[in-house]
Amino acid sequence: MLLVPIGGVEGLVVGAVLEFVGSYYTPLGIPVAVSDALSEDPFSEAYNPLRHQYLGRRFLPHLSEVGRKKRARAVLGITDLDLYEEGLNFIFGLAHPGLGAAVISTFRLRPEFYGEAPNEGLFIERVIKEAMHELGHVFGLGHCPDRRCVMHFSNSVVDTDIKEPVYCSACLRRLKENLEVGL
Numbered sequence: 001m002l003l004v005p006i007g008g009v010e011g012l013v014v015g016a017v018l019e020f021v022g023s024y025y026t027p028l029g030i031p032v033a034v035s036d037a038l039s040e041d042p043f044s045e046a047y048n049p050l051r052h053q054y055l056g057r058r059f060l061p062h063l064s065e066v067g068r069k070k071r072a073r074a075v076l077g078i079t080d081l082d083l084y085e086e087g088l089n090f091i092f093g094l095a096h097p098g099l100g101a102a103v104i105s106t107f108r109l110r111p112e113f114y115g116e117a118p119n120e121g122l123f124i125e126r127v128i129k130e131a132m133h134e135l136g137h138v139f140g141l142g143h144c145p146d147r148r149c150v151m152h153f154s155n156s157v158v159d160t161d162i163k164e165p166v167y168c169s170a171c172l173r174r175l176k177e178n179l180e181v182g183l
């Protein structure tokens with residue numbers, strides 16, 4: 001699995017995701033590495049000047065291509081650009097199992113974004129949860145009704161903060177089955 005920093009996303013953040021996701025997925029047979037940072041240039045066509053946001057799905061084919069070249073089973077882009085999808089005000093991230101690719105945005109995960117005091121630990125925890133969530137989708141998991149499970153849908157950081165950073169036992173069982181059949 002390849003983690004791909006996009007643009008100016010902080011090395012510290014990417015390092016924390018690598019450590020957590022790596023220690024979780026490596027025992028499942030999926031080693032995790034970080035690639036060189038990608039320039040934001042290829043994603044400028046995803047920019048919507050009316051919304052001052054980027055259309056998330058446009059990131060996935062390019063990320064998938066980067067992953068394919070490195071023979072990675074899955075690729076996760078990490079950007080600090082603000083992402084959206086049609087019909088939604090914003091998205092924390094999205095995934096496409098068929099492309100083996102996902103992207104997460106850190107834009108709305110800092111407490112400062114909501115007028116709260118900076119808290120680097122909380123920020124990093126949220127980034128890790130969004131990473132684990134989108135990677136679960138890449139490997140075929142859907143949303144989980146368990147509010148503590150990382151596969152529960154987050155409408156806001158309040159939902160994200162309730163979740164644990166890991167899959168519940170039912171989701172983990174399904175994940176292992178999916179990994180075995182090579183999804």
Ligand SMILES: [Zn+2]
Nearest residue numbers: 133137143153
């Ligand atoms: Zn989801």
Ligand SMILES: [Zn+2]
Nearest residue numbers: 144149168171
């Ligand atoms: Zn679950």
